[in-house]
Amino acid sequence: MSKNGLPSPFGLMRLGVVGSTNDEARRLASDGAAADLLVVMAESQSAGRGRRGRQWQSPAGNLHASVLIRLDRPLSQSAQIGFVAAVALAEALGDLVSDADFRCKWPNDLLCNGKKVAGMLLEAAGDGWLVLGFGVNVVQAPPPGEALYAAASLADFGWGGDAPGVLNAFCHRFGPWLARWRQDGFPPIREAWLGHARGVGEQAVVRLETETLTGIFAGLDEDGALILDQGEQGLRRVMAGDVFFPG
Secondary structure (H helix, E strand, O other), X not given: OOOOOOOOOOEEEEEEEEOOHHHHHHHHHHXXXXXXXXXXXXXXXXXXXXXXXXXXXXXXOEEEXXXXXXXXXXXXXXXXXXXXXXXXHHHHHHHHOOOOOEEEEOOOEEEEOOEEEEXXXXXXXXXXXXXXXXXXXXXXXXXXXXXXXXXXXXXHHOOOOOHHHHXXXXXXXXXXXXXXXXXXXXXXXXXXXXXXXXXXXXXEEEEOOOOEEEEEEEEEOOOOOEEEEOHHHOEEEEOOOEEEOOO
C-alpha cells in the first residue's frame, strides 16, 4: 500500500474544482511530469465530458478521476484499455455493493441493475501516454431527461461509502488486470468483459453518426469492436456508436 492510500504502484494527485481531470492529466504529460498509474482525482469538474464531447455532470461527492498510463503497445490497441477498466470497475463495485448486478455496456459504460452508474473516456496524451478518465455516480445521478440513458448512483442501491473508497477498490482491481493485458494482450480481457457484458445475444439498436442499425449483439471481435448480427444482411462490425437494448 502506498502512502496515499492506494495500492502500489498507484500515485495520487488530489485537486479541488477543475475543468476536467483528463485535461489536468494531459497537462502533466505535456509538462513531462507524468508517471505510470498516477491518478488525478478532483472534488468536482466544471467541464467534465464523455464520449463525442457530451457533458458529464460532475457534482461533489461523485468520483471524478483520470489515470495516466504508459502505453507500451501500438496506439491502435489503446482502446482495449477501456475494456480492462470496465472489467476492473465492474468487479470493484461488485465488491462494494455485493447484492447489485453490475454489467459492462459497450463501449464504455457500466450499469447497475440496468441503470448507468459509470462511464469512461480514453484520450491520448503526448508521446506514449494514455489518459483513462472515469466518473462514478457515488452519491448523485443525473435527473431523468438529462442523460442519454437511465442513470443511478451507488447510494440509490444502499451503499454509504465515498468517492475515495470507490477509487481504492478500482485500483486494487485495475492494477492486476492492466498487468494481465500488458503480458497476455486482449484475449483474456475480451473473455472477462463478455462475462460481465450486458445484452450479448439480445436484440440491439446501434445509433451511429449517420444511420441506425438493428440486429443481435453477437459479441466482440479481436479488437473490441461490436459484432452485430443483422440476419440476412450478415455481420456488421461497429467501432463506435450508442447501443440500446429495447427488450
